Amino acid sequence: MAYSTRYGNGASGAVNERIMAQLKDIIPDGVSDKESDRIVYSRDYWPISLRWELEGSIPALPDCIVWPETTAQVAEIIKLANREHIPVIPYGGGSGVMGGTVPVMGGIIMDMKRMDDVEDIDEKGLMVTAQTGINGMNFERYLNRHGYTLGHIPQSLYCSSLGGWLACRAAGQFSTKYGKIEDMVVALEAVLADGTVIHSKAVPRSSTGPQVERLLLGSEGTLGIITEAILKIWPYPEERALLSFAFEDIAHALEAARGIMRRNVYPAVVRIYDENETLRHFYETEEAEGKCMMVLVMEGDRRLVELEKNISVETCTAEQGISCGDGPVLHWLESRFNVKESSEFVPRGFIFDTVEVSSGWKHALHLYETVIAAMRGVEGVAVASGHASHFYPQGVCFYFTFGGVPPKKKTPHAFYTEVWDAIMRACLESDGSISHHHGIGITRAKWLSEEMGARFAVLERIKAAIDPNGIMNPGKMVRNHDE
Ligand SMILES: Cc1cc2nc3c(=O)[nH]c(=O)nc-3n(C[C@H](O)[C@H](O)[C@H](O)COP(=O)(O)OP(=O)(O)OC[C@H]3O[C@@H](n4cnc5c(N)ncnc54)[C@H](O)[C@@H]3O)c2cc1C
Known part of the structure; x- marks a missing residue:
């Protein structure tokens, strides 16, 4: 099979026949160094790596994969890897979107799926x-x-x-x-x-x-x-209430959500879509045309749900929200696991990603506007939109989407990196945090020290103390001093 690797020159080679034999002693039917398995475990759901794969290139090859079934087996493998200085990369579902499982230095992928009791x-x-x-x-x-x-x-x-x-x-x-x-x-x-x-x-x-x-x-x-x-x-909740409101703009919608949180009411779901995303997802709702949609789900004890619903209606109405009924929420509930666009667009040369960041209320609107402008400022970006997906009395998580086609003379990766850099810079300058929930992986690694300030050196010391041989997912998050 012909392919190239982006990181390293293939596997580390540290897992030789002797190590393979020892791994098989620990898990007799749970070790593979077959090339097809190693290619499958060369990446997670990192969007740019989907593009690389279409170009015949994979991020990095592990030496082998192990599937432990017990904590004792995990411990035995880790002890062996630590003695032999072999990287170990934990692997769950492989749905990470930051390149977190990419074995940049080769080594053993430890797939945890058999430990599912x-x-x-x-x-x-x-x-x-x-x-x-x-x-x-x-x-x-x-x-x-x-x-x-x-x-x-x-x-x-x-x-x-x-x-x-x-x-x-x-x-x-x-x-x-x-x-x-x-x-x-x-x-x-x-x-x-x-x-x-x-x-x-x-x-x-x-x-x-x-x-x-x-x-x-x-x-x-x-x-x-x-x-x-x-x-x-x-x-399991005995009652669910579904509400939706269309707001004049995102500022009014955010104010309504902040008002709900401030009254100590925690709907299970609160999502606010900017004008572009409202058009994309709720084009069938006439009242929402040119506006920003908010969907709300309350669930739990019947009487509490009723109370939360009343307070939410009151707060949204005070911000001039127009009630759109339960239709938009039912649509969201039905389509919320659908991500087929990503697999459709990548083969057509479209580069896209989603970027989630967080902000305190004080800077939230400014951060939203700054990040949208930063994405639009990159040549080749055709889509730049966002929604707010997680709420706190103190602030909010924004989830941005960008998509576009690299201009001539720019590689897909260079274009992708340029948009990411613009977003990260805009976020830091707006006092936001560079990730709300996707984490660091490869994409955000270069921004972590700026995000953490003096805490980064503490993290490095913790890593060096707990993992002095640098075997655990090396090349990610922080680097050991001797790497
Ligand atoms: C379509 C789609 C939608 C998504 N939606 C969300 C969302 O709504 N919310 C959200 O938070 N994320 C979301 N993600 C991102 C991703 O699903 C999450 O980051 C998820 O937590 C990763 O879980 P996983 O089991 O797939 O981990 P993997 O991708 O296998 O691993 C992720 C990281 O965790 C490490 N790891 C895995 N298992 C272990 C373990 N047992 N011990 C130690 N380290 C381990 C890996 O080494 C790697 O660094 C989405 C991703 C996709 C593709």
Whole structure:
């Protein structure tokens, strides 16, 4: 098979026959170094890598893939890799969009999908214990069958895993009520870079020093492997209310959402689309023509839902929102997992991506306008739009989309990087944070030190202390001193 690799010259070569034999001793039927498997695991859902693949180029090749079934096997493999200084890259669903699983230095891809047991539902304590390789949709369906929900419903629900959510600090569509994945964590089990297994306790809180296991949340596989989690669950909601409003502009819509939050009301879903995205998604709603659509979902106890609904209607009406009924919300509910455009546009030469950032209310409108202008300022950009998807009393997450065709003499990657750079710069200059939930991966790595300031050196020291041989997902997030 003819192809080139973007990072490195193929696999590291560190996994020789001796290492393969040792890996097979640990997991007899869970190791592969077949070329077809290595190509499959060469990338995640990073949009630019889809384009590269069409050009006959893959991001980077791992040496082999392992599929552990137990925490003990994970620990044994990590110990072996640490002794031999072989990179290990945790892999969940491969739905990450930042290149987080790309094995830039080769090594062992550790696919967690066989670790997919739901071990216990504690109905009294409203907690569930699960292995982290479980697929998101299977997990939620399991809970629903037992009368519960996790409340974590990312758009990638069907193709992502619990471990990936925890490692990237993911945010689901219903997060305004249920919280982000880190808010749902009660306890974790993880294998660190030297094979040490750590556990925390299934208690609602403890004042026993820093919660070291929480370092794993958002670490994107650079500190260890999260193998099991105990999470909060909720009884499946008995009632749902669906509302939508069209606003004159995004400023009025944001003010309405801020007003709802300020009254301590947390709808499960709040989404505000700018004029372009309203036209794209809600062109059938006449009242929304030329306006900004807000969709709201409230769910839970019947009487609380009624109250939240009344307060939301009152607040949106005060901001001159025009009620559009439940039609737009039903449309959103039906189409929310549909991402077929991405696979349709890439083969036609269209370069696109989505970029989520966060802002405090004080700078929110300015940040939105600055980022839209920054995207439009890049030659070749044809689509630049945004919506707000996650809300807090303190601020908001904006989710921007750009698409376009590279001008002549510019490679797709150069064009892609130019738009990303423009967005990151505009975001930092508007006092925003460069990522709300997709994480760092490869795309954002060069912006992380500016985002974190003096905290970045602390992160580097933590990495060096926990993973002195730099085996865990090397080349990501921070680099070890000797890399
Ligand atoms: C169509 C689409 C929609 C999306 N929608 C959302 C959304 O609504 N909200 C959202 O937050 N994200 C979304 N994403 C991004 C992506 O789904 C999330 O980042 C998700 O958390 C990744 O999970 P995964 O299991 O696929 O992880 P992977 O892509 O396999 O891995 C992601 C990172 O986590 C590390 N990792 C994976 N498992 C473990 C583990 N057990 N221990 C330690 N490290 C681990 C990997 O090394 C890598 O660095 C979307 C992506 C797509 C393609």
